[in-house]
Amino acid sequence: MTGDFHPKSDFLSALIERGFLHQCSDLAGLDKIARSGGLVAYIGFDCTAPSLHAGSLVQIMLLRWLQKTGGKPVALMGGGTTRVGDPSGKDTARQLLPLETIAANKEGIKRVFAKFLRFGDGMQDAIMPDNADWLTSLNYIDFLRETGRHFSVNRMLAMDSVKLRLERDQELSFLEFNYMCLQAYDFFELYKRLGCMLQMGGSDQWGNIVTGIDLGRRMGTAQLYGLTSPLLTTASGAKMGKTAQGAIWLDEAMLPVFEYWQYWRNCEDRDTGRFLKLFTELPLDEIKRIELLRDAEINEAKKILATEATAMVHGREAAQQAAEAARQTFEEDKMAENLPAIEISASELQAGLGVLTAFVKAGLAASTGEARRQIKGGGLKVNDRTVTDERSAIRQADIINGAVKLSLGKKRHVLVKVT
RNA sequence: GGGGGAGUGUCCCGAGCGGCAAAGGGGGCGGACUGUAAAUCCGCUGGCUAAGCCUUCGUAGGUUCGAGUCCUACCUCCCCCA
Numbered sequence: 244m245t246g247d248f249h250p251k252s253d254f255l256s257a258l259i260e261r262g263f264l265h266q267c268s269d270l271a272g273l274d275k276i277a278r279s280g281g282l283v284a285y286i287g288f289d290c291t292a293p294s295l296h297a298g299s300l301v302q303i304m305l306l307r308w309l310q311k312t313g314g315k316p317v318a319l320m321g322g323g324t325t326r327v328g329d330p331s332g333k334d335t336a337r338q339l340l341p342l343e344t345i346a347a348n349k350e351g352i353k354r355v356f357a358k359f360l361r362f363g364d365g366m367q368d369a370i371m372p373d374n375a376d377w378l379t380s381l382n383y384i385d386f387l388r389e390t391g392r393h394f395s396v397n398r399m400l401a402m403d404s405v406k407l408r409l410e411r412d413q414e415l416s417f418l419e420f421n422y423m424c425l426q427a428y429d430f431f432e433l434y435k436r437l438g439c440m441l442q443m444g445g446s447d448q449w450g451n452i453v454t455g456i457d458l459g460r461r462m463g464t465a466q467l468y469g470l471t472s473p474l475l476t477t478a479s480g481a482k483m484g485k486t487a488q489g490a491i492w493l494d495e496a497m498l499p500v501f502e503y504w505q506y507w508r509n510c511e512d513r514d515t516g517r518f519l520k521l522f523t524e525l526p527l528d529e530i531k532r533i534e535l536l537r538d539a540e541i542n543e544a545k546k547i548l549a550t551e552a553t554a555m556v557h558g559r560e561a562a563q564q565a566a567e568a569a570r571q572t573f574e575e576d577k578m579a580e581n582l583p584a585i586e587i588s589a590s591e592l593q594a595g596l597g598v599l600t601a602f603v604k605a606g607l608a609a610s611t612g613e614a615r616r617q618i619k620g621g622g623l624k625v626n627d628r629t630v631t632d633e634r635s636a637i638r639q640a641d642i643i644n645g646a647v648k649l650s651l652g653k654k655r656h657v658l659v660k661v662t
Numbered sequence: 663g664g665g666g667g668a669g670u671g672u673c674c675c676g677a678g679c680g681g682c683a684a685a686g687g688g689g690g691c692g693g694a695c696u697g698u699a700a701a702u703c704c705g706c707u708g709g710c711u712a713a714g715c716c717u718u719c720g721u722a723g724g725u726u727c728g729a730g731u732c733c734u735a736c737c738u739c740c741c742c743c744a
Contacts, residue, residue: 505698512699539697573698613691616706622692652691654698 252277253312258470260527261520263305265446265473268456273468276440277314281366284309284441284470285317285433287374287426290325290348291340294497295355296490297506300522301472305443306369307359311524316369317439318356319429320349323378327422349373355493358556372436374429390431393461394424394454402450423451430455434464441468475521493556499583500557504565505654507549515544523551572656576627578648584658592661596637598623598630605649605657617651624650 248270250256254277258264267273276282286302288295295303306316325345340348353371356362360369399405402423405415430452433439442452452469459467491506492498510518516534519525525533525547533544546566553562564581571579585605587596599611602623608614615633617623623630626641626648637659641647646658 509698512697515699539699541699542697545697545699569698610709612709612712613707615712617692620692620706622706652693 250274250277254282254309254314257308257312258305261308262517263301263308263472263521265471266449266469267471268453268469269466272466273441273470276468277312280313282309282314282441283317283433283437283439284314284443285319285430285439286443287319287321287324287429288352289321290345290352292490293348293351294492294494295352296492298475298490300493301475302443302445303356303359304521305472310360310367310369313367315367315437316360317433317437318360318369318371319433320352320371320373320375322346322349322373322375324374324422324425324429326375327418327425351494355556358493370437372433374425374432377432378425378428386428390428390458390462391424393458394427399423399454402454404447404450423454426451427455427458430467431459431462431464434459434467440465441470443470443472446471446474495557495561500553500561501565501568501581501583503556504549504553504562504569507552508545508569509654510545510548512541515541515548518552519544519548523548523555525551578626578643578646578658580658582648582656582658584646584660586660586662589661592637592639592642598625598635598637599633601625601637601647601659602649602651605659607649607651607655607657622652624648 248259250259250270252274255264255270255274284306286306288299288302306318309316322345325340325348326342356369356371361367362369362371399420404423405420430439430442442455444452449469449471452471456467456469459465490498491503493503507518507522516530519530519533520527523530533547536544546569549569550562550566553565557565568579568581571577572582587604598618599608599614602608602614602617603611607623608617614623618630618633621629625637626643627650637647642661646660648656648658650656
């Protein structure tokens with residue numbers, strides 16, 4: 244889509260070179276504004292989960308690049324719109340969340356952003372408004388008269404988010420149908436309040452973004468712009484940021500740093516270069532050099548990816564500890580200190596801790612039944628020795644430096660520390 | 663409002679003459695091979711104090727020695743007519 248366009252602004256150059264750009268309403272026009280400095284742009288985040296996960300990382304990085312290249316990022320919290328629920332890309336309506344949950348989720352999301360953006364009152368400092376501030380006080384009739392008259396139902400029916408639902412005979416409630424109107428109104432409001440000229444988002448947001456630009460035109464704003472990032476999947480088609488174990492949370496309390504590091508370390512060969520560009524800030528020429536690594540050597544590239552991506556979220560020190568823990572675990576077969584850990588008391592150990600229970604406690608097996616099956620399949624290890632007898636127990640003799648290492652398969656390891 | 667159809671293992675899709683912990687597939691997990699990759703092959707894929715016991719087929723009742731399967735009511739969804 245970028246074709247032969249050669250942007251002059253640092254912002255668009257970075258986005259295009261690194262693979263962040265999917266669609267843009269007007270590249271040349273946006274380039275001009277970005278070049279003149281002080282571009283204010285926003286991305287909306289719904290407060291549907293207690294934190295953000297790797298699936299939102301592209302969006303977060305968009306805002307980060309904006310700030311790095313002289314713009315002002317606006318991370319809009321959807322405290323209001325989350326009460327409605329975005330139908331885009333979904334077959335069925337999401338359950339409505341209680342207001343307290345939305346508020347709590349918002350706090351969790353704030354903590355994530357604090358790591359990626361510099362907040363404050365300065366020109367280029369990021370801010371984080373909440374659309375609940377203006378949406379919840381809207382008066383229905385006034386809103387319809389002032390804003391609603393500008394929305395064409397004909398056109399809204401043609402939008403993918405709506406059309407797909409209708410075509411598949413899936414219920415679309417009036418509540419959800421209104422989502423895009425509210426999102427469009429957000430854009431207008433942010434333009435008024437902050438001079439925000441650009442809304443960004445994932446490619447599934449294109450329709451909603453264009454609706455906002457359109458509303459702006461009818462309500463007398465300056466020309467607004469929209470830009471979307473590609474919807475990321477791994478090379479084999481899986482959604483970014485989710486695994487069977489759960490989401491790849493950007494919050495240490497929800498996903499240990501070691502496992503975050505492992506997520507990137509275990510990406511597919513074909514994804515390595517692409518991910519380095521999107522999820523690290525290494526200079527492009529350096530990435531180009533790393534990308535050339537092939538076969539077993541590509542593992543070095545993945546380690547760099549893992550450490551850089553982890554450093555971005557959890558800090559460099561934690562990232563290096565994770566890298567070191569992985570090195571000791573996988574390359575030296577040693578018991579690394581910084582693996583995820585659980586604690587048990589000495590008396591519990593004394594009382595006798597069966598292997599089955601131990602693996603369940605460590606979260607490596609969902610039930611003793613599963614632990615039993617894994618033992619039959621040869622998948623469980625205690626201190627790197629395969630467990631063969633499901634009736635065996637963890638003994639004092641297994642404790643090395645105050646801990647035992649439990650492993651499920653080759654990759655998942657948990658330390659049980661005796662306190 | 664009238665007529666017809668469907669809801670199955672808490673990841674999904676889906677078979678299921680009254681003996682069913684319930685076929686098959688996808689996904690996932692483990693093993694082998696590798697490079698902590700991909701592809702491929704093999705195994706596993708309700709719970710538990712485990713030769714036994716307990717809980718599962720939209721919900722609640724009923725028939726039966728025995729119900730996912732038959733009957734009744736209810737809920738939800740879809741299709742056709744109005």
